[in-house]
Amino acid sequence: MRWTILSLFPEMFVPLQTSILGRATKAGKLQIEVVNFRDYSTDKHHKVDDNSYSPGAGLVLSCQPIYDCLQAIDPEHKAHRIFMTPAAPILNQKRVIELAQYEHIIILCGHYEGVDQRVIDTCFDEVVSIGEYVLTGGEIPAMVLVDSVSRYVDGVINKASLISESYLDGKLEHPQYTRPRVWQGISVPEVLFSGNHAAIQKWKDEASKAVTEKFTKN
Ligand code: 6GU
Numbered sequence: 001m002r003w004t005i006l007s008l009f010p011e012m013f014v015p016l017q018t019s020i021l022g023r024a025t026k027a028g029k030l031q032i033e034v035v036n037f038r039d040y041s042t043d044k045h046h047k048v049d050d051n052s053y054s055p056g057a058g059l060v061l062s063c064q065p066i067y068d069c070l071q072a073i074d075p076e077h078k079a080h081r082i083f084m085t086p087a088a089p090i091l092n093q094k095r096v097i098e099l100a101q102y103e104h105i106i107i108l109c110g111h112y113e114g115v116d117q118r119v120i121d122t123c124f125d126e127v128v129s130i131g132e133y134v135l136t137g138g139e140i141p142a143m144v145l146v147d148s149v150s151r152y153v154d155g156v157i158n159k160a161s162l163i164s165e166s167y168l169d170g171k172l173e174h175p176q177y178t179r180p181r182v183w184q185g186i187s188v189p190e191v192l193f194s195g196n197h198a199a200i201q202k203w204k205d206e207a208s209k210a211v212t213e214k215f216t217k218n
Helices: 010-017 019-026 063-073 093-099 117-123 139-150 197-215
Strands: 002-006 031-035 049-051 059-061 080-084 104-109 126-128
Touching (some): 002 063
16 A cells, blocks of 8 residues: 655654554555655745635645645546544544555645645545644644554554454453463453353453443443
């Protein structure tokens, strides 16, 4: 799968080169490019923003650099294009799995007060937020999107990890334990040593249900 991230701060994306995503990139399973759309500004000072037409609202990213950057990268609009903004539907695991079907996703990271709505409406397919709080820019949200979706690309992680995990069918995962059997006087649940697969499964189901009820709204 190919990702192209449009950002004014390309130096922020080092995390995507490490650990599992770094390994998957070296193995050819992922391709992640970061493009600074300031390079496409036709302004003599490479300006990418201007005052908002809403009084007092600060700076807004202009259409021109973003549009020209998209024309250079994806002239026929073949990629799925996502704008990261808190004013959008919140990402969930169902949408994450669906997005893994695209061959190429372009992500625009917003900054300042926003982006001129005309380039969003005419050039982008989807808007995505990562939660009910405001961040300084779309870079960290873009990394959240790349990480969560790339896990579902073939060969990125072990398939078994995707089967029993939190949020599939709306349930959160049960707790995990490793050695030692007793740590600071606290024992691992006895049933996990029973060798009784049915009893262990029953414990996992009940523990998962308890975590879900404790942390899920409604
Ligand atoms: Cl996508 N961007 C920003 N700036 N803040 C956010 C967000 C996105 N999602 C949640 N908060």
